[in-house]
Amino acid sequence: MEVEYINPFIIGAIEIFEKIAQIELKKTSVQVTKSTKPANEICIVFGVAGYLTGQVVYSFKNHTAQRVVSCMMPDSKPEKQAEYFESALSSLANMITGRATILLAGKEHIIQITPPQINIENDKNAAYVEFPTINANFSSRFGTLEINVALRKTQ
Amino acid sequence: MATILLADDLAFIKMVQKEILQKEGYDIIGEAADGLEVIEKYKKLRPDVVIMDITMPKMDGLNALKAIRQLDPDARVIVCSALGQQQLIIEAIKIGAKDFIVKPFDPPRLATAIQKALK
Ligand SMILES: [Mg+2]
Numbered sequence: 527m528e529v530e531y532i533n534p535f536i537i538g539a540i541e542i543f544e545k546i547a548q549i550e551l552k553k554t555s556v557q558v559t560k561s562t563k564p565a566n567e568i569c570i571v572f573g574v575a576g577y578l579t580g581q582v583v584y585s586f587k588n589h590t591a592q593r594v595v596s597c598m599m600p601d602s603k604p605e606k607q608a609e610y611f612e613s614a615l616s617s618l619a620n621m622i623t624g625r626a627t628i629l630l631a632g633k634e635h636i637i638q639i640t641p642p643q644i645n646i647e648n649d650k651n652a653a654y655v656e657f658p659t660i661n662a663n664f665s666s667r668f669g670t671l672e673i674n675v676a677l678r679k680t681q
Numbered sequence: 682m683a684t685i686l687l688a689d690d691l692a693f694i695k696m697v698q699k700e701i702l703q704k705e706g707y708d709i710i711g712e713a714a715d716g717l718e719v720i721e722k723y724k725k726l727r728p729d730v731v732i733m734d735i736t737m738p739k740m741d742g743l744n745a746l747k748a749i750r751q752l753d754p755d756a757r758v759i760v761c762s763a764l765g766q767q768q769l770i771i772e773a774i775k776i777g778a779k780d781f782i783v784k785p786f787d788p789p790r791l792a793t794a795i796q797k798a799l800k
Contacts, residue, residue: 545785598693613693620691620736621785624763628783631766639764641690641738 527580531630531677532556532660535582538625539664539673546618547597551664551671559661562674563654566590570619571643571652574627577635580677581655582626584619588646590669591615597668616642622673630677683799684710686728688719688745689761690737694784698732698761701788707795716740720748723756730798732791733778735762735769743773750777757798761786 536553543549562571564585572582586594595614599607607614620642627637645652659676685707687695692714699709711726713719715738723731731749735742742760749756760773765783773781779798782790 542785610693610696613691617691617693621763624765624784627763628765631768633767636766636768636772637764638741639736641736 527558527658527660527676527678529660531578532662532673532675534626534629535622535673535675536662537629538622539662539671542618542622542625543594543666543671546621547594549594549597549666549668551666553662554665554670555661555663557661559659559674561654561656562659562676564674565672566670567647568615569645569652570616571645571654572619572623573640574637574677575639575680576637577631577680578637578677579680580657580675582623582639582677583654583674584622585672585674586615587669590666590671593668594618612644612646616644682706682708683729683795684708684726685795686711686713686719686722686726686731688713688716688722688731688737688742689734690714691734694734694761698791701791702795705792705795714738716742716745719745720752723749724752727753729757730795731756731758732761733758735760735764735773743769743776746773746778747776759794759798761791 562583566585568591569585657676664671711722733742759780760778761782763784770781780794
């Protein structure tokens with residue numbers, strides 16, 4: 527895992543949170559860990575293939591996720607926000623991952639991602655990758671966001 | 682008014698697109714959540730324009746675009762994806778997409794793409 531693979535996700539997360547939810551994110555820490563297993567109960571998982579191979583996992587605490595969704599749909603009633611809860615979070619994570627792939631692929635390569643898989647109660651059986659991972663953490667006025675990125679160049 | 686078919690696996694994205702397009706007076710005649718469903722709905726509904734995501738289950742948007750263009754060489758498909766990589770944009774245009782919109786997009790961008798596709 528190359529350390530520079532994390533930067534596009536950091537840039538993407540800050541940009542997309544601002545644009546889609548008007549939430550300011552601040553990076554608080556970046557470290558190397560052994561797996562993509564998330565720290566929080568709500569997580570969104572992407573598989574990556576093409577020029578790079580691996581997995582990206584975003585996770586929030588439930589109360590943070592609720593507030594993020596209400597910022598994404600400020601004019602909607604609570605029932606509508608609840609109806610779109612999983613899909614709104616998946617869309618947000620999808621756009622961050624998409625933004626990162628643009629930066630990582632450069633002019634020549636193509637990176638594919640899988641549709642997002644959302645787990646809303648930290649499913650212990652979910653298939654997380656046991657592979658050197660970069661763990662990035664962010665703070666916001668509604669709580670923290672964690673991004674775990676495990677990528678390598680496809681052989 | 683022109684008829685539109687929306688294809689995206691994420692309901693939130695289709696809800697946002699629908700709100701923008703209905704305000705512009707377009708008629709959303711169908712929605713699909715994967716690549717196979719969008720081909721089926723295209724056959725049945727023959728919309729004026731399809732707004733197509735790339736990353737979808739069962740079949741991705743680029744393969745669905747190929748299949749739709751085979752069914753109807755005049756099909757007007759606009760790709761709308763978060764994966765705005767240069768090589769993917771080139772590929773989509775090569776197989777017949779009228780335009781490529783990168784998510785997140787500004788609402789006027791979507792409306793302009795449709796006006797252009799309809800010309
Ligand atoms: Mg998608």
